[in-house]
Amino acid sequence: DIGSLPAPFPELADSILDMFRLNNKAAAITGGARGIGYAISEAYLQAGLSKLAIIDYAPNDVAVNNLIERFPKSQIIYLNCDVRKADQVKEVIEKIHKEFEVIDIFVANAGIAWTSGPMIDQETDDDWHNVMNVDLNGVYYCAKNIGKIFRAQGKGSLVMTASMSAHIVNVPQLQAAYNVAKAGVLHLGKSLAVEWAAFARVNTVSPGYIATELSDFVPEEMKNSWYSLTPKGRQGSPRELCGAYLYLASDAATYTTGTDVRVDGGYCSV
Numbered sequence: 001d002i003g004s005l006p007a008p009f010p011e012l013a014d015s016i017l018d019m020f021r022l023n024n025k026a027a028a029i030t031g032g033a034r035g036i037g038y039a040i041s042e043a044y045l046q047a048g049l050s051k052l053a054i055i056d057y058a059p060n061d062v063a064v065n066n067l068i069e070r071f072p073k074s075q076i077i078y079l080n081c082d083v084r085k086a087d088q089v090k091e092v093i094e095k096i097h098k099e100f101e102v103i104d105i106f107v108a109n110a111g112i113a114w115t116s117g118p119m120i121d122q123e124t125d126d127d128w129h130n131v132m133n134v135d136l137n138g139v140y141y142c143a144k145n146i147g148k149i150f151r152a153q154g155k156g157s158l159v160m161t162a163s164m165s166a167h168i169v170n171v172p173q174l175q176a177a178y179n180v181a182k183a184g185v186l187h188l189g190k191s192l193a194v195e196w197a198a199f200a201r202v203n204t205v206s207p208g209y210i211a212t213e214l215s216d217f218v219p220e221e222m223k224n225s226w227y228s229l230t231p232k233g234r235q236g237s238p239r240e241l242c243g244a245y246l247y248l249a250s251d252a253a254t255y256t257t258g259t260d261v262r263v264d265g266g267y268c269s270v
């Protein structure tokens with residue numbers, strides 16, 4: 001009877017699930033009104049998050065109102081921002097800080113995928129720069145501004161959305177710009193984890209092929225080709241990513257920094 005054995009770490013035995021709860025914490029999420037970001041927003045609120053700031057490009061009243069109705073005990077605010085614009089990112093992060101006083105968790109998740117051509121010689125310069133500006137520079141602007149706050153607070157957890165494309169070249173989609181930007185996010189995570197080790201944690205999540213609007217455009221034959229390369233043999237859902245984002249944000253991960261959690265159905269393992 002395992003229950004009668006003395007617990008090796010009695011202080012953990014009672015509180016292990018509590019370590020995953022986000023009660024009394026405040027979080028901000030870019031791209032939090034749609035797709036993966038929306039799933040993370042909802043998961044954090046279900047885990048008891050007290051204050052949530054959703055930062056998004058286009059107004060998305062439906063998603064945000066839905067959260068406000070379902071989680072009336074939490075304070076939820078929406079801020080419109082283009083993460084490509086350094087001044088806008090600075091302004092919204094300062095606004096959230098003023099409103100919440102403390103920001104415990106920041107999820108830099110906003111991203112775009114599609115570029116004009118699958119091969120670099122078919123891609124326009126504008127497309128290359130746009131992918132870099134949203135997927136890498138946008139994350140950098142967020143990290144830079146939240147880092148100042150984390151340093152002043154002496155605490156914080158930054159989670160950034162990378163991709164399986166940070167690890168491998170996604171045949172047959174290719175898309176060098178996206179792969180390079182996401183590899184940059186992955187390495188930014190490792191660099192900041194070292195820079196900020198004294199006061200904050202920094203980690204990345206690398207989703208595989210997840211069912212959202214971002215991946216919706218992909219032709220059926222390409223989807224089937226991906227499924228055949230994925231050991232799980234199917235696409236993932238945003239909900240299946242939430243455990244990773246919850247863990248990295250929570251006090252269950254106080255010794256976890258500079259790492260990447262791949263949630264890709266095994267894609268990058270084979």
Ligand code: NDP
Nearest residue numbers: 031034035036057058082083109110111163209210212214
């Ligand atoms: P969606 O297209 O569903 O959502 C993207 C979100 O990012 C939207 O909320 C969008 O805002 C926001 N966004 C886009 N551009 C900007 C911008 N310039 N400024 C502010 N916000 C912006 O995509 P996913 O949920 O699938 O993607 C989320 C993240 O996950 C991205 O970083 C993506 O690269 C990554 N990812 C996704 C995978 C997938 O298969 N779906 C696989 C691997 C990684 P708005 O609604 O206002 O346009």
